Amino acid sequence: MTNLFFVTDLHITTTCSSRVDDPLEAVIGKLQWVVDYCNRQCASLAMGGDIFDTPTVTFEAYNALVSVLRNVHLGLYVVWGNHDMLYRNTDNNRKCTLYTLIESGVVKELRSDMDIVLDSELIL
Numbered sequence: 001m002t003n004l005f006f007v008t009d010l011h012i013t014t015t016c017s018s019r020v021d022d023p024l025e026a027v028i029g030k031l032q033w034v035v036d037y038c039n040r041q042c043a044s045l046a047m048g049g050d051i052f053d054t055p056t057v058t059f060e061a062y063n064a065l066v067s068v069l070r071n072v073h074l075g076l077y078v079v080w081g082n083h084d085m086l087y088r089n090t091d092n093n094r095k096c097t098l099y100t101l102i103e104s105g106v107v108k109e110l111r112s113d114m115d116i117v118l119d120s121e122l123i124l
Contacts, residue, residue, distance in 0.1 A: 002074065005038045007031075008048035011083065014061050028064045035071050044074040046110060049081025055096040056086075062097055066106055077110040078102065 010031065014024045038045045052061070069076060078098060086092035093099045101107045 003041055003043035004046055005034065005041065005043045006046045006048060007034055009050045009081070010047065011050055011053040012057060012061050012065060013053035014058050024061055024064055028068055031065070032068050032071075035068055039071070039073045042074065044077065045072050046077040046079070047107070048079045050083040051078060051081065052084055052097055055084060055092075055098075057097050062100070066101070069101075069106055076107045078107045079110050 010027055012024065012027055035045065037043075051065075078101065080090075080093070080098060082088050084096060084098040086095050102109050
C-alpha cells in the first residue's frame with residue numbers, strides 16, 4: 001500500500017496585492033516542506049486543483065514549481081482546478097501551464113479511469 005499526501009489550492013502566482021511577502025517564495029517554501037514530508041513518509045503527492053492562480057503563469061513561477069516537484073521520490077499526481085483552466089473549457093487545456101507539467105512528465109494527471117482505492121486515516 002502506498003501512502004498519499006494531498007494538498008489543494010496552492011494558487012501559485014508571482015504577484016498578489018494583498019500580501020506583504022513574496023507570494024511565489026512563500027508558497028514554494030511551503031510546498032518544499034510538503035515534498036520533504038512526503039519523502040520522509042514514503043508517500044506520493046497529489047495536488048488537487050487550482051495549482052496556479054491563472055491558467056498561464058510566468059516562467060519564473062513554472063521553473064520554481066518544477067524545481068521543487070522534481071524532488072518528489074514517489075508518485076506525483078494532479079487534478080485540474082477551475083483556476084488551472086482557460087475559460088473553464090477543457091478544449092483549451094493544451095494552452096495552460098498545468099498541461100505543460102503533465103505533458104512534460106513532471107506530474108501525472110489523476111483521472112477517474114485510474115484504479116485507485118483511497119483508505120483515509122486522518123493524521124492529527
